[in-house]
Amino acid sequence: MLAHEEVWNAIDSLADRNGMSPSGLARRSGLDPTTFNKSKRFAPDGRPRWPSTESIAKILTATNTSITELFGEGAETVYPAEHVSVPLLGEAHAGFELPAAAAEKPVALPRPPRIIHFPDARHGPLYALSVVGDSMQPLYRHGDVLFVSSSASARPGDRVVVKLTNTDVLVKILKDNTGNEVSFHAVNPDHPDVAFSCDSVEWIAKIVYASQ
Structure with missing residues (x-):
């Protein structure tokens, strides 16, 4: 199972590999530019927030990236092939x-x-x-x-x-x-x-x- 930090790090790495900031990746994917801001990753009470499945799907499409390429081998555990x-x-x-x-x-x-x-x-x-x-x-x-x-x-x-x-x-x-x-x-x-x-x-x- 992927940890909260690993999921967000994977998104940051995807943005970096494509020469963009997390905000640029969100904008390229048709999302609000603040979607992946560090301030959005935790609730005010400290509870972790996770990116939505819709936002993940959009960044994969925008960068022509597969789930496995984004998360590595752990993707099969968190994101099975069949929805x-x-x-x-x-x-x-x-x-x-x-x-x-x-x-x-x-x-x-x-x-x-x-x-x-x-x-x-x-x-x-x-x-x-x-x-x-x-x-x-x-x-x-x-x-x-x-x-x-x-x-x-x-x-x-x-x-x-x-x-x-x-x-x-x-x-x-x-x-x-x-x-x-x-x-x-x-x-x-x-x-x-x-x-x-x-x-x-x-x-x-x-x-x-x-x-x-």
């Missing part, structure tokens, strides 16, 4: 109130569901949800796509999507799941932490990747 098809099921709310009408019926799913190709099958089965709201800024922003695993065990401190029995689907950080309540942390200080009774929580899924 996984992940359905985008709907939205995960991060701070915005759901309209009253939405609480009376299940969350509507896209028909047909949009399919996203994801290059890592280790956490399957995977599902994707788009973020709506700002309670998880600066970790996740409105419009980011989250990849969640129903098989990965969620522990306190993990970023999760929680589905409530009243149909709300929320993005939070799991604080505690012992006793009769499950508590969650919202990163944005403008939003309070929340807790729900165990009976009101339908499921909790760990976020294993985010496309930002």
Whole structure:
């Protein structure tokens, strides 16, 4: 498995081999010039940020480089040859109130569901949800796509999507799941932490990747 530093070093090396800075590589690939800036590699709280699969695909195309050439032999472990098809099921709310009408019926799913190709099958089965709201800024922003695993065990401190029995689907950080309540942390200080009774929580899924 490639480490966070190795992934970013590989991108820096690719830019250097092509006579560009990381910003120049991003621009050549049709990305925001700040995509690969060192300031984007860690969240304000120190958590590592990873480049999205879309940005990696674009720099490979722009430089006519293969995955193996970019990452070496470790690429076969992190990026299998066959991509996984992940359905985008709907939205995960991060701070915005759901309209009253939405609480009376299940969350509507896209028909047909949009399919996203994801290059890592280790956490399957995977599902994707788009973020709506700002309670998880600066970790996740409105419009980011989250990849969640129903098989990965969620522990306190993990970023999760929680589905409530009243149909709300929320993005939070799991604080505690012992006793009769499950508590969650919202990163944005403008939003309070929340807790729900165990009976009101339908499921909790760990976020294993985010496309930002």
